[in-house]
Amino acid sequence: MKRHLLEAADLDRDDATLVLDTAAQIDQALSGREVKKLPTLRGRTVVNLFYEDSTRTRISFELAAKRLSADVINFSAKGSSVSKGESLKDTALTLEAMGADAVVVRHSSSGAPHRLAGWVRGSVVNAGDGTHEHPTQALLDAYTIRRRLGRLEGVRVAIVGDVLHSRVARSNVGLLHTLGAEVTLVAPPTLLPVGVGSWPAEVSYDLDAVLPKVDVVMMLRVQAERMNASFFPSAREYSRRYGLDARRMGALPDDAIVMHPGPMNRGMEIAADVADSARSTIVEQVANGVSTRMAVLYLLLGGSPQ
Amino acid sequence: MTHYLIKGARPLGGDAVDVLVADGRIAAIGDQLSATGAEVVDAAGLIALPGLVDLHTHLREPGREDAETVETGSRAAALGGFTAVHAMANTDPVADTAGVVEQVWRLGQEAGLVDVVPVGAVTIGLKGERLAELGAMADSAARVRVFSDDGHCVADPALMRRALEYVKAFDGVVAQHAEEPRLTVGAQMHEGERSARLGLTGWPAAAEEAIIARDVLLAEHVGARLHVCHVSTAGSVEILRWAKSRGVQVTAEVTPHHLLLTDACAESYDPVFKVNPPLRTDADVEALRAGLADGTIDAVGTDHAPHAVEDKESEWAQARPGMLGLEQALAVVIETMVEPGRLDWAGVADRMSVRPAAIGRLDGHGRPLAPGEPANLVLVDPAARAAVDPAALASRSRNSPYAGREVPGRIVATFLRGTATVLDGKATR
Numbered sequence: 001m002k003r004h005l006l007e008a009a010d011l012d013r014d015d016a017t018l019v020l021d022t023a024a025q026i027d028q029a030l031s032g033r034e035v036k037k038l039p040t041l042r043g044r045t046v047v048n049l050f051y052e053d054s055t056r057t058r059i060s061f062e063l064a065a066k067r068l069s070a071d072v073i074n075f076s077a078k079g080s081s082v083s084k085g086e087s088l089k090d091t092a093l094t095l096e097a098m099g100a101d102a103v104v105v106r107h108s109s110s111g112a113p114h115r116l117a118g119w120v121r122g123s124v125v126n127a128g129d130g131t132h133e134h135p136t137q138a139l140l141d142a143y144t145i146r147r148r149l150g151r152l153e154g155v156r157v158a159i160v161g162d163v164l165h166s167r168v169a170r171s172n173v174g175l176l177h178t179l180g181a182e183v184t185l186v187a188p189p190t191l192l193p194v195g196v197g198s199w200p201a202e203v204s205y206d207l208d209a210v211l212p213k214v215d216v217v218m219m220l221r222v223q224a225e226r227m228n229a230s231f232f233p234s235a236r237e238y239s240r241r242y243g244l245d246a247r248r249m250g251a252l253p254d255d256a257i258v259m260h261p262g263p264m265n266r267g268m269e270i271a272a273d274v275a276d277s278a279r280s281t282i283v284e285q286v287a288n289g290v291s292t293r294m295a296v297l298y299l300l301l302g303g304s305p306q
Numbered sequence: 307m308t309h310y311l312i313k314g315a316r317p318l319g320g321d322a323v324d325v326l327v328a329d330g331r332i333a334a335i336g337d338q339l340s341a342t343g344a345e346v347v348d349a350a351g352l353i354a355l356p357g358l359v360d361l362h363t364h365l366r367e368p369g370r371e372d373a374e375t376v377e378t379g380s381r382a383a384a385l386g387g388f389t390a391v392h393a394m395a396n397t398d399p400v401a402d403t404a405g406v407v408e409q410v411w412r413l414g415q416e417a418g419l420v421d422v423v424p425v426g427a428v429t430i431g432l433k434g435e436r437l438a439e440l441g442a443m444a445d446s447a448a449r450v451r452v453f454s455d456d457g458h459c460v461a462d463p464a465l466m467r468r469a470l471e472y473v474k475a476f477d478g479v480v481a482q483h484a485e486e487p488r489l490t491v492g493a494q495m496h497e498g499e500r501s502a503r504l505g506l507t508g509w510p511a512a513a514e515e516a517i518i519a520r521d522v523l524l525a526e527h528v529g530a531r532l533h534v535c536h537v538s539t540a541g542s543v544e545i546l547r548w549a550k551s552r553g554v555q556v557t558a559e560v561t562p563h564h565l566l567l568t569d570a571c572a573e574s575y576d577p578v579f580k581v582n583p584p585l586r587t588d589a590d591v592e593a594l595r596a597g598l599a600d601g602t603i604d605a606v607g608t609d610h611a612p613h614a615v616e617d618k619e620s621e622w623a624q625a626r627p628g629m630l631g632l633e634q635a636l637a638v639v640i641e642t643m644v645e646p647g648r649l650d651w652a653g654v655a656d657r658m659s660v661r662p663a664a665i666g667r668l669d670g671h672g673r674p675l676a677p678g679e680p681a682n683l684v685l686v687d688p689a690a691r692a693a694v695d696p697a698a699l700a701s702r703s704r705n706s707p708y709a710g711r712e713v714p715g716r717i718v719a720t721f722l723r724g725t726a727t728v729l730d731g732k733a734t735r
Contacts (some may be wrong), residue, residue: 132505
C-alpha cells in the first residue's frame, strides 16, 4: 500500500483486494461481539479534517477509527481557526505539530488532499475532494457488490447521473476497472465531462437500453439546481429520462442490485419504492462503509494483517 | 556617461564584430575597434540582440507591492534582457486614468532599468461597462498606445467595437484577453481528458477562439488594429492565420509558458502551474510554436504575473492564476524555437523586439543593430545552461513554473540607451 489514499489509482488490484479482504475479516471478527472494538490502533491519532459538511462520511470515519481504538479528533471548518481564514497549509502544519498519524480530509476543492499530503508526514486519506475523487466510497461500493454478488470480475455496473460533478463516479470508474468490473456511464451529455472518452468505461445516453444488461445500477445524486445552469431543462424531465422508478427497476436482471452513495433525492434520481426495495443496498452501503474505512486505516497505520 | 566597447559579439548570430556604445547610441560596429577610456566587455561567443520588448507584464504597483514593484519587476526585466516592458492595467487602483498611468510611468523612470510603458484599461475599473478616458491616457506623459482589460475580456461586442474604433484617433491598439466569460465560469484548467479526470472545472479552447473570431471580424469591419494577448490554442492560431490572409490588422502574442508547458503540469495540483489562459495540450504547444515560427503569432509576451506566496501555496481552486516569466522568457524561446531550428536569431529579434515594439509604437526600441541607433541591446550566451532557482530571481515573487528546470541561455549584459543595466549577469543597480 502507498502511504496515502488520495485516489482510486493509488490502489492496484492486489492492494484493493487486500482492503476488501481485510474489511471482510474485520466484519467477521466483530460479528456477534458485544464490544465492537479492536485494539489495533491504540495510541494512534486520527484527525478528521472536514472543510465541507458531511455528517455521514465524518461519522463513518469517526466510528471506524474509534472501533480500532485510535484517538480521534474532529476538526471541522466551522467553529475552528479555518473560519478565521487560516490557510490549508497552516492547518496542515498545526496538525503535523500535534502528531497526527492520519488525516482524513474532506474538501470542496479538487486536489486539496494532494496538497495536504505534501505538507504532513502522516497518512492522508481523501474523504472526498471537490469533483475529483472519493476513494473510500468506491471501496465500500466494491465491497458491497462483492458481498451481494460474490464477485467483481466481469460484473457489469451502470453508473447513472451527474458524472460531471461526481467524485463518487470518478473513484468508482477507476476502482471497478482495476477490479475487473465493466462500467457503463449513463447520463445526459451535459452531465458527462468532455474527455470522458478516455475513461475505462462505456458511455450511454439511454438508461432504458442499459438496464437489462447490468448486474448493478448505481444512482448518483443529482442536484435539482443544476437545471438553473441548463444542464437539463427541469427536474421532471431529468427524472423521466434518467430516474430509476419501479417500472425501470423491472427491466433489470433478476439478481441485479440498486446502489446509491447517499444522500438521496427521493423522487428525483430514485423513486422511494426503489430505494426501499429488496434490491436496494443503500443501508448496507452505510454499514459496509465503516468496516471498509476500518480496513483502510488499519492498513495505512497498522501494517499488514499477517 | 561610460562608453562600452563590446568585443567579439555576434549580432543576430552573424560574424563576430566589435560594437562601440557611446552617448546612448551605437557609435560604431566593425572589426578590431578601439576606444580610449571605454569599458571593454568581452563578448566572445555571445549573441547580440536588440533589447527585448515585452507587451505583457504585470508589475503589481500600485496595490500589491508585496508581490512586485515597478523597481523589482524592472530589475527582473533587465536581467531577462528586456529594455522595455508594457505594464498591465490591472493594478489597484486600476490604470484607467491619466493619473495612474503617469504614476506607473514615473516609477519606471525613477527605477531606470527598463522603459516601463503603461497599458491603459479599456473600461473603467476593468468592469467591461464603460470606456475609460482612453484619450487622456494617450495624451498623458505616459503616451499610452496599448489598451487592455487583461485579466478580463472585453466581452460586450458593442463595447469592444467602440473601443477598437475609438483608439484609431491616436494610433492605439486594443489588446484583448480573449475569454468568453460565460464559457469559463469557475474554470480552473484546460478542458479535456485531464480536467475530466482531475475534477477541475474546464476552460474550453472554444471560449478563447470564439472571442478571437468575433474580434478579428470587428477589427476588419471598423478598420482598426487588434492585438490578441496570450494566444493558447491551435484553433486560435488558425483563426489568426485566416484573418491575416484577409488583411485584418491583427497581431498576437504567445507566452513562454504556453510554448513549453502543457496541462500535464496540473496533475500535481500545484497551483504554480495555474494560469489564465490555462496550459493546453501537446498539440496546442506544437501549433503555437509553428505559429510563432511562421509569423502568424507576432510576438512573445511574457504575461509575467508575480504572486505572493500565500496566493499560491493553497488549494488549486483558491490560488490566483499566473506565473513569473521575465527572467526565463528568452531561455524558453531558445529551448523551444532556436535549438530545434524553428527560429534563427534574427527571428528571435523580430518576435521579441522588433514586432512588439512596432505593436506598442515604441520609437526607440526594436531598432536594427547599426551605427546611430539607440544602444538598446542584450548579450546572451546561448551555450550556458543552468537550473532555475526561484530564490535567486530578482522578482519579489517566487512563483516560477521553471523551478529546478535546466534552461539554456544566460543573459550576460543588457544596455538601455547605452547604460548597462546588467553586466556579467548581474543587475547594475
